[in-house]
Amino acid sequence: MGRAPCCDKIGIKRGRWTTEEDQILSNYIQSNGEGSWRSLPKNAGLKRCGKSCRLRWINYLRADLKRGNITPEEEELVVKLHATLGNRWSLIASHLPGRTDNEIKNYWNSHLSRKLHNFIRKPSVSHDIAAVFINAPPPSPRPPTKRRPGRTSRSAMKPKTLNPKPRKTKKTSTPPKPNADVAVKAVAEEETLMMELNGGAEAELRPCDYYGDCYDNNNPVSINGDNGVLSFDDDIIDLLLDESEPGHVFTSCGGEVDTRDSKGTKVTSNQENLDSLQSCPSVESFLNYENQVNHGDEFIDWDCVWQEGNNSNLWDDKEGHDSMVSWLLDGDDETMIGKSDCDKFGESLDLDEDNALVAWLLS
């Protein structure tokens, strides 16, 4: 027998919230405070599921929400946080006052992930390495039709408002959800498909060729969304490069921040982990994506990575960096993943491989 539904679906209203419902919910929470979401709709007189009430309050009605577009500073922070935290949207949002996890998630999925997805099409980048960068699964395969240029820019989109026009809500049956696969496999499958569609023309494709002939041989990284083609433009990577220290990247290589509360108890907060981001001559931060290798059973335990790294002082010496890179690459090997939790940690890369990887990451 399956789990009982979170609420009685009979008589429950779904879809867009009306201003009247918003008002009722706001008034109730201001009078009674947050919490007890399950009983809230009944007590407040709303024909809504408790989860829906909670979501509406958190994502829309809270007084401390910030309105308007994500600023460049916020975007930079999101990118850095995502590099460290992965798809932990609530954690990321907690570092951006007034922003919700839903908002950050939407922004990432609709804006930032696409940039990264196009980035991995760079022909000089092996999928094994590129996969390390991409946390979100790529969009579903598109036919290789030329994308029309000059579509809606984000800046031109209407900013959200507290009083949106009500939209009709049509509930449809839930189709089977696509499997959120690890990027390396998804990309490989996508490109296999593209090979089939293109009759083998894939090998000739350069970045962005799927969406239009926007590749500039003289300046292959200058492609950006301004011409209507969302593509790799180094923006994301630049955010993680430490401009003051050529070759360095912002990482959390300092490890866990050890702070103690008034009772002397060790406390490690997310903010402290964030604050520990620092310039470091390594690539761990780039590679510190917990979920992109979360591929079904093939799960690399990044908590274990941190733990082992700290235990072995691997973050503190050159040998450690080599080991880390090696371990990560080995970890991408399907034959190695999941065999044991931390067994593969610390095996060194061949120097040439290591140099090649680092050179590519920092190029």
Next chain:
DNA sequence: AACAGGCTCAACCGCTGCCGT
């Protein structure tokens, strides 16, 4: 002006972890 289609974002769904019993 009509159309096409990319984009945004509010909302839903299902899963997971925590906590009380």
Next chain:
DNA sequence: AACGGCAGCGGTTGAGCCTGT
């Protein structure tokens, strides 16, 4: 220890918006 209820989280959906053709 097992179970169930609940809150929270991340993935996904799709209506409506917007802009180029």
